[in-house]
Amino acid sequence: MTTDTPAPTELDQALRLDVVDLVGRVGTHRHVERSVPAPGDEQIGSLAMTVPTGADITVEAELESVVEGIYVHGTVSSHLEGECSRCLDPVDQDVTARIGELFMYPEKVPAEEREDTALLEDDEAPLGPLVRDSLAMDAEERPLCRPDCPGLCSQCGFRMEEDPEHEHEVIDGRFAALQGFFANSDDSAEGTDPEPTEGTDAVDTNSTDRPGQDA
Structure with a gap:
């Protein structure tokens, strides 16, 4: 049974590092710096804070050749923008996140484990997923314009x-x-007159008849 591999995004394509000079040369290493503009075809960051389209995403890393593959470690930095989670005013955040990943030689990984393992692809280290995840983890989930907003x-x-x-x-x-x-x-209750009690005769207070008087 095979699974469909998602098509690489602009970020994935821009952050493929050629490591052919390190493959199979255990102990060798190389420093790399690469800045790429944030693409407009995906949201990079968290749900609340994202990298604006065109903003620089900068990777500074050391590539080291080891027995199992190529170990990449360093930092990724960028500028994120969003809204205050309380008042919705614009906020921004500068992020510098640590990155570290061992990209394995495919032949050293059992077939059933390759889907969950970072692999070298045609002597290239695909940093896109690593960079994307690192920026998302360091981005504010509930940003504030100020602590007492x-x-x-x-x-x-x-x-x-x-x-x-x-x-x-x-x-x-x-x-x-x-x-x-x-x-x-x-x-x-307003504007309603009380009604006389049923079965009670009204008393004539003007009557001149008195007990003991002749009619």
Whole structure:
């Protein structure tokens, strides 16, 4: 059973390092520096902070030939941009992340393990996935414009920085129904005259009849 290999991106193609001069020469090493512009065909960084299209991604690394393959270690740096996770203002971040990977000779790795192993490809070390993962790990997941950013009102989006006392009246849901009930009761009671009790005769207070008087 075979699996489809994803097509290489612009970043993958730009960060393939030729190591033919090191292959099979255990103990030899070479320093490399390479800067490539961030491509526009993928998002590099985290969900919150990404490398803008065209911004430099710079790799400085040492390539060392070992028995199993080529060991690459050094740094990758770039500039990331995003939004404050509280107030949504623009924020940026300069990242310098450590990288380290042993790119194995394919013939030294069992076939069933190759899918999960970094391999040399045609005497080249493909740094794209390593660089991508390292920048993502060092990028802020919840960036802030400043540590004490008060953010936005969760109900209306008002900027709390402009008025720290801003608030909304909060009605306890347990009493909201009772407030409506009493309001309706008051409305129905206004303008209504009391009715006489059923079965009771009205008393004529103007009658001139008195007990013991002749009609």
